[in-house]
Amino acid sequence: MPGKNELRISTSIARIALLSSLVAVATQxxxxxxxxxxxxxxxxxxxxxxxxxxxxxxxxxxxxxxxPIKRVAPGQKDLSTAETIQFSDLxxxxxxxxxxxxxxxxxxxxxxxxxxxxxxxxxAKQQKDREDWQRRGVGGLVKSVDAQSGDIVLSxxxxxxxxxxxxxxxxxxxxxxxAPASVRFDAAVTAPIDAIHSGDQLRAxxxxxxDGTAIDAEEVVSGTFRNISGTITSLDAAxxxxxxxxxxxxxxxxxxxxxxAQMRRLPETMARMLAGRLKGGATPAAGxxxxxxxxxxxxxxxxQWAGPGSGQGGTGRGAGQGGxxxxxxxxxxxxxxxxxxxxxxxxxxxxxxxxxxTGITLLAGVEPLLEAPAASQNLLNNWSLGSGAPDAAxx
Numbered sequence: 350m351p352g353k354n355e356l357r358i359s360t361s362i363a364r365i366a367l368l369s370s371l372v373a374v375a376t377q378x379x380x381x382x383x384x385x386x387x388x389x390x391x392x393x394x395x396x397x398x399x400x401x402x403x404x405x406x407x408x409x410x411x412x413x414x415x416x417p418i419k420r421v422a423p424g425q426k427d428l429s430t431a432e433t434i435q436f437s438d439l440x441x442x443x444x445x446x447x448x449x450x451x452x453x454x455x456x457x458x459x460x461x462x463x464x465x466x467x468x469x470x471x472x473a474k475q476q477k478d479r480e481d482w483q484r485r486g487v488g489g490l491v492k493s494v495d496a497q498s499g500d501i502v503l504s505x506x507x508x509x510x511x512x513x514x515x516x517x518x519x520x521x522x523x524x525x526x527x528a529p530a531s532v533r534f535d536a537a538v539t540a541p542i543d544a545i546h547s548g549d550q551l552r553a554x555x556x557x558x559x560d561g562t563a564i565d566a567e568e569v570v571s572g573t574f575r576n577i578s579g580t581i582t583s584l585d586a587a588x589x590x591x592x593x594x595x596x597x598x599x600x601x602x603x604x605x606x607x608x609x610a611q612m613r614r615l616p617e618t619m620a621r622m623l624a625g626r627l628k629g630g631a632t633p634a635a636g637x638x639x640x641x642x643x644x645x646x647x648x649x650x651x652x653q654w655a656g657p658g659s660g661q662g663g664t665g666r667g668a669g670q671g672g673x674x675x676x677x678x679x680x681x682x683x684x685x686x687x688x689x690x691x692x693x694x695x696x697x698x699x700x701x702x703x704x705x706x707t708g709i710t711l712l713a714g715v716e717p718l719l720e721a722p723a724a725s726q727n728l729l730n731n732w733s734l735g736s737g738a739p740d741a742a743x744x
Contacts, residue, residue, distance in 0.1 A: 384449040386410065386458070390441055398460075399546045400445060408446055410458045413438055423474045434465065442468035481554065487514050487564050488552040490589045491571070496543045498696075501569070503551060515563045516553045518542060527572030529701060537570055545571045552696075576600060578719055580694050586687040593695060596719070603705045604697065606686050609706075613637065613681040614688070615714035624717040678712065689713060 391407060393401035396414070401407045412418075418439070421432040439445070446464040453459035489505030492513070501516040518524065526540035545551065551554075566734075577723040579593040582601060589606045606612070615623070689695070696715045701705035 355553055363625050366603045374517055376535070381670075386445075386447040386449060388445065390439060390443045390445055393441060395437060396436065398439065398445070410457055410460050411453075412460045412463065416460045418465060418692075420465050420467060422470055423466055428464070431464070437644065438467075439463075439465060440468065444468070444471065463487050463648075464681060484553075484562075485557065486552060486554040486562070487557065488514070488550070489514060491545060491549040491551050494542065495542075499542060501542070501545060501551065504594060512562060515561065516569065517550070517565050518569060519554045519565075522555075522566050523568045525568075525570045527570065527700075529573075530545060537572075546573065575672070575699050575701050575706060576694045576697075577604070577699060577706070578694075578715075581689060583690055584674060584686065584687075584689060584691060589686060589687065591686065593697075601704075602702075604699060604711075605707045606703070606711070607707060612708075613678055613712055613716075614682065614684050615678075617714065617717070620714050620717040624720055684713065694719060 369572060386400055386402060386408060388400040388402035390398055391401045398410045399410060400410055412437070416436075418436060419428055420434045420438070421431045425431070431574055443467040445459050450461045452461040455682050474540070487503065487505055489503035492502045492504050494501050499518040499522075503514045503516060505514045507511055524540055524542060524545075525537040526544050528536050528538065546666050549567065549571045551571040553564055553569045555564045555568070557564045577593060577595050578597070579595045579602070581591055582594050583592045586589065591604050591606070591621065592601050593604055594600070597600050597664040621718040693713055695713050695715050696718065697711040698709045700709065
């Protein structure tokens with residue numbers, strides 16, 4: 350499965366399509382927009398829905414038996430092909446737009462019409478988007494930007510998987526950029542190509558050429574992020590924060606860990622194997638402790654890594670066999686802030702900031718990797734972008 354972060358790119362592309370479809374169909378309900386409620390069903394009791402709006406407190410809405418209920422697909426813009434469903438078809442987690450009866454006595458709310466997007470439809474779109482981003486997407490670090498031609502050159506992958514990718518954009522390409530202190534895709538804003546700079550992280554989706562060295566982009570999202578390697582000087586699990594002494598600046602940085610952050614720990618033998626590869630050394634021989642440890646923890650039978658993309662057109666081969674180490678990282682068990690210890694070395698990619706940042710991806714057990722810091726940071730940068738699609742769930 351793709352990692353959660355991802356350039357968490359997190360609520361999502363599907364949510365934006367979902368909201369736009371609900372707004373579009375709402376205009377068909379009445380020439381003058383009635384009072385309406387857009388949100389997620391949190392409870393169904395008798396003939397009453399409890400709906401949590403995108404902002405504000407939950408509301409209970411009575412639904413008389415005569416109320417028409419339409420089901421639309423995520424992204425659907427009108428009601429011409431909408432399916433009529435029953436109240437019993439609605440479920441917790443479904444997204445709804447409820448046209449409210451302005452004549453209902455206060456403080457009660459009563460529905461006149463309901464437009465619903467089923468949670469199962471959203472999940473299906475989420476999975477489809479993830480697969481499409483994996484199949485048709487590229488990610489990496491920006492090397493150069495030519496605003497006049499619309500071409501962006503990326504450095505993608507590491508080691509045997511490293512390559513230069515040219516992202517071709519046109520006026521039809523959707524260009525978005527993360528907010529300075531956010532990793533939420535739904536908070537990304539439209540920005541011109543000249544907002545993209547060398548060193549930024551970028552992900553694009555579109556039509557790739559045969560060898561994957563160029564892509565005609567339909568969508569691009571980029572952001573400026575910070576790489577930090579250092580040791581933990583304090584932890585506050587309750588406050589979801591930690592302080593890391595940056596080895597580069599020798600200064601402390603407060604790192605906020607959100608629920609969307611990807612956090613993994615490398616076993617020592619695997620870390621040494623990966624460090625050897627990053628430094629250009631030989632991989633462990635078959636049967637060696639390092640080779641056996643890597644095989645037992647992260648490989649499928651037959652020497653194939655069980656990382657994202659396995660069975661989906663990727664090579665699926667492990668770091669020791671010239672495959673994609675980002676996939677290996679994504680398969681490692683997730684850890685929590687409470688699993689870390691003071692004095693432990695970590696590497697992370699975060700939002701851009703000087704004294705306070707929000708962690709995006711964090712890797713513990715990295716002492717051997719710090720022997721090759723430049724290559725290791727490239728590994729982490731590509732992992733944060735390349736482990737899967739932007740979160741497509743509409744929550």
